[in-house]
Amino acid sequence: MGNYGTRPFLLFVLLQLLLRRACFSVNAADTLSKGQSLSMMNTDIISSQSGNFELGFFKRGIPSKIYLGIWCKRFRQRILWVANRENHLSDPSTSRLEISDDGNLVLLEASSKKPFWSTNLQNLPSNSTEAALLDDGNFVLRDRSDLSTIFWESFDHPTDTSLPGVKLGIDKAGKLPKQLISWKNSEDPSPGLFSYRLDPNGSSKYILEWNRSQVYWSSGVWNGKSFGNFPEIRTNDIFNSSFVSNENETYFNYSVYNSSLMTLFFINYTGQIQQFAWLSFVVLPLIPVWTRPESLSDVYALCGPFGIYRDNTSNPCDCPLGFEPFSDIETRLNDWSGGCLRKRPLQCENRNAKKDWFLKISSMKLPVNSKAYLAMSARRCELACMNNCSCTAYAHNSSGCMIWKGALLKLQRASDGGEAGQDIYLRLSADEQHISTKGNKWKLRVIVAVPVTGTGLISLILCLSVCFSSKKKLERRGEEAASVNDLMLFDLNTETHAIVDPTNTKDNDTKRGKKDVELPLFSYESVSAATDNFSTANKLGEGGFGPVYKIQLRNKCWIGGHAFTLLKGLLKDFSIFINIQG
Ligand SMILES: *[C@@H]1O[C@H](CO)[C@@H](O)[C@H](O)[C@H]1NC(C)=O
Ligand SMILES: *[C@@H]1O[C@H](CO)[C@@H](O)[C@H](O)[C@H]1NC(C)=O
Ligand SMILES: *[C@@H]1O[C@H](CO)[C@@H](O)[C@H](O)[C@H]1NC(C)=O
Ligand SMILES: *[C@@H]1O[C@H](CO)[C@@H](O)[C@H](O)[C@H]1NC(C)=O
Ligand SMILES: *[C@@H]1O[C@H](CO)[C@@H](O)[C@H](O)[C@H]1NC(C)=O
Numbered sequence: 001m002g003n004y005g006t007r008p009f010l011l012f013v014l015l016q017l018l019l020r021r022a023c024f025s026v027n028a029a030d031t032l033s034k035g036q037s038l039s040m041m042n043t044d045i046i047s048s049q050s051g052n053f054e055l056g057f058f059k060r061g062i063p064s065k066i067y068l069g070i071w072c073k074r075f076r077q078r079i080l081w082v083a084n085r086e087n088h089l090s091d092p093s094t095s096r097l098e099i100s101d102d103g104n105l106v107l108l109e110a111s112s113k114k115p116f117w118s119t120n121l122q123n124l125p126s127n128s129t130e131a132a133l134l135d136d137g138n139f140v141l142r143d144r145s146d147l148s149t150i151f152w153e154s155f156d157h158p159t160d161t162s163l164p165g166v167k168l169g170i171d172k173a174g175k176l177p178k179q180l181i182s183w184k185n186s187e188d189p190s191p192g193l194f195s196y197r198l199d200p201n202g203s204s205k206y207i208l209e210w211n212r213s214q215v216y217w218s219s220g221v222w223n224g225k226s227f228g229n230f231p232e233i234r235t236n237d238i239f240n241s242s243f244v245s246n247e248n249e250t251y252f253n254y255s256v257y258n259s260s261l262m263t264l265f266f267i268n269y270t271g272q273i274q275q276f277a278w279l280s281f282v283v284l285p286l287i288p289v290w291t292r293p294e295s296l297s298d299v300y301a302l303c304g305p306f307g308i309y310r311d312n313t314s315n316p317c318d319c320p321l322g323f324e325p326f327s328d329i330e331t332r333l334n335d336w337s338g339g340c341l342r343k344r345p346l347q348c349e350n351r352n353a354k355k356d357w358f359l360k361i362s363s364m365k366l367p368v369n370s371k372a373y374l375a376m377s378a379r380r381c382e383l384a385c386m387n388n389c390s391c392t393a394y395a396h397n398s399s400g401c402m403i404w405k406g407a408l409l410k411l412q413r414a415s416d417g418g419e420a421g422q423d424i425y426l427r428l429s430a431d432e433q434h435i436s437t438k439g440n441k442w443k444l445r446v447i448v449a450v451p452v453t454g455t456g457l458i459s460l461i462l463c464l465s466v467c468f469s470s471k472k473k474l475e476r477r478g479e480e481a482a483s484v485n486d487l488m489l490f491d492l493n494t495e496t497h498a499i500v501d502p503t504n505t506k507d508n509d510t511k512r513g514k515k516d517v518e519l520p521l522f523s524y525e526s527v528s529a530a531t532d533n534f535s536t537a538n539k540l541g542e543g544g545f546g547p548v549y550k551i552q553l554r555n556k557c558w559i560g561g562h563a564f565t566l567l568k569g570l571l572k573d574f575s576i577f578i579n580i581q582g
């Protein structure tokens with residue numbers, strides 16, 4: 001396979017071709033000694049000798065929180081290491097880094113006696129320690145009279161980024177395992193749910209875990225040259241990679257032959273591990289060389305409890321009806337770990353309250369951690385869930401009944417790509433029953449606007465015939481009424497504005513003109529999907545009979561939650577206008 005590490009190779013070629021225009025101006029010290037102090041107010045920094053790396057204070061979040069970190073001079077926004085990720089400072093005028101009387105590095109604020117962060121070592125030669133930022137990005141506390149004696153190094157305590165030289169692995173001497181833990185979101189460096197580490201069971205593979213326990217991706221074992229699922233990581237013209245395992249430690253390390261090429265591994269707060277590479281002297285945007293897992297859909301529980309993952313959108317998570325995002329602010333920062341919360345609590349335990357009910361969500365990949373029961377009728381499956389207050393959802397098909405307790409994790413929409421989805425029934429409070437009248441029995445006025453001539457009409461006819469045949473197939477299979485209900489029947493009119501009347505499809509008497517019918521036609525999901533979750537962009541206005549949305553039919557004919565791909569490009573010409581009457 002010829003594409004291994006193509007992008008680093010291209011960068012390497014660039015490296016050969018481009019003029020070297022280094023700008024290694026050194027205007028800050030690379031060390032901090034006793035008696036000196038790095039203060040936030042003076043925007044002090046420590047700069048590595050090459051000038052590539054800098055250490056200093058940075059702010060994140062609103063209201064802003066203060067952290068001490070290391071970044072690359074070229075990409076100041078990308079923080080490579082954070083000292084106090086769990087314990088932020090808040091007073092910019094007094095935040096400072098010092099070497100304390102006992103020789104340790106301490107992070108202080110005026111009001112605080114206890115340091116916000118410290119290297120916390122015993123028995124240091126207290127008068128002779130100094131801190132230095134080395135050229136590889138490692139921040140060390142060392143003996144100033146013997147620079148090779150290193151007491152502490154940031155490479156032993158990586159946050160979410162691993163630079164060449166970090167030995168990500170297991171230290172058999174009982175030190176902490178070195179792992180990468182994602183930030184919570186782009187504004188919050190505190191430890192998120194995703195982590196990357198060497199298999200604790202002793203094999204030579206790396207794993208991605210959710211909540212430090214649920215493995216959702218593995219690199220495959222080291223075969224002497226590369227990891228099975230990670231062909232990019234191997235020794236080649238650019239990187240020298242090796243897997244070291246001896247009586248003291250087990251780790252993977254790699255180095256770059258030409259020090260002008262910079263690289264790093266990074267675990268994104270979206271749960272993906274990525275490698276970046278860039279040239280220290282060429283101004284190019286930072287792009288990942290590779291990303292694993294490649295699709296966000298393979299990240300475990302990305303959308304949090306009760307969150308729904310939908311493919312291929314810039315906003316991949318959504319909440320089911322009756323739920324709202326855990327936090328608006330975090331959702332805006334693409335942090336969905338909090339998932340979705342019920343708008344109204346379940347009343348199951350309350351005997352006087354109205355019974356909970358189940359909202360049907362169609363075309364889903366079912367969540368994990370279900371309990372399966374064999375051969376049970378749909379009704380019994382529903383009852384089994386209804387009768388136990390800890391049951392939050394059920395699903396039923398011919399092979400059995402599945403029941404979920406507690407939070408639903410990894411709820412995903414089946415993608416359009418033909419992948420079969422299933423219906424899941426989600427328990428909701430009776431107070432949310434208004435959704436069911438809206439959701440399951442939409443009263444819709446459906447107006448199909450078709451150009452009188454042209455390809456649009458032909459396409460529509462084709463689309464409708466597909467819908468018909470699907471309906472017949474379903475009927476023949478004797479599916480439950482609900483799934484047939486999801487399908488829409490058309491009466492095709494050649495009028496420019498025809499109102500479609502499903503009751504008339506079976507008689508051949510094609511009536512002309514407008515017909516105004518109200519019918520439970522679409523499932524909530526299909527309408528929601530077709531109107532992009534009722535976005536205002538698709539809303540045409542609001543009449544006396546309620547809001548009117550426009551469904552744009554591109555390449556797809558959306559019928560009752562089923563999308564039919566037909567004659568690509570031809571279907572652009574017409575729209576369906578739907579009027580929703582709650
Ligand atoms: C790295 O590559 C550049 C461009 O080819 C070259 O000028 C430079 O000498 C190389 N540096 C090292 C350390 O090999
Ligand atoms: C550190 O230096 C101070 C003043 O130079 C001296 O008084 C003190 O004894 C020294 N401490 C140690 C442990 O050497
Ligand atoms: C480690 O071993 C335990 C027990 O056999 C197993 O449950 C777990 O999945 C293993 N972890 C990995 C990453 O293979
Ligand atoms: C993560 O696991 C811990 C127990 O190890 C549990 O208490 C916590 O609720 C879990 N977090 C999430 C978001 O599920
Ligand atoms: C790769 O690294 C190993 C260990 O440092 C070294 O022995 C080997 O010579 C390096 N390979 C090359 C091609 O530089």
Ligand SMILES: *[C@@H]1O[C@H](CO)[C@@H](O)[C@H](O)[C@H]1NC(C)=O
Pocket residue numbers: 246247248
């Ligand atoms: C393991 O640690 C011991 C004690 O520090 C040291 O003597 C030995 O050389 C180490 N072994 C390797 C392979 O590094």
Ligand SMILES: *[C@@H]1O[C@H](CO)[C@@H](O)[C@H](O)[C@H]1NC(C)=O
Pocket residue numbers: 240241242244253254255
């Ligand atoms: C990996 O680490 C070992 C031990 O520090 C070192 O000898 C070796 O050169 C490193 N290999 C690479 C490829 O950097």
Ligand SMILES: *[C@@H]1O[C@H](CO)[C@@H](O)[C@H](O)[C@H]1NC(C)=O
Pocket residue numbers: 268269270
């Ligand atoms: C993390 O992933 C998100 C979403 O894929 C992306 O927008 C963001 O740029 C990534 N963060 C970094 C630092 O690359």
Ligand SMILES: *[C@@H]1O[C@H](CO)[C@@H](O)[C@H](O)[C@H]1NC(C)=O
Pocket residue numbers: 387388389390405
């Ligand atoms: C409901 O389910 C929980 C968890 O499985 C179980 O402990 C409990 O006994 C069940 N309650 C009833 C009434 O079946």
Ligand SMILES: *[C@@H]1O[C@H](CO)[C@@H](O)[C@H](O)[C@H]1NC(C)=O
Pocket residue numbers: 366397398399400422
């Ligand atoms: C029923 O659902 C389970 C779980 O998703 C699935 O594995 C099975 O194939 C389904 N059976 C049928 C007949 O669809």
Ligand SMILES: *[C@@H]1O[C@H](CO)[C@@H](O)[C@H](O)[C@H]1NC(C)=O
Pocket residue numbers: 311312415416417
């Ligand atoms: C997502 O986007 C990719 C690339 O544009 C495409 O190949 C894939 O089919 C899309 N998946 C879905 C479910 O739309």
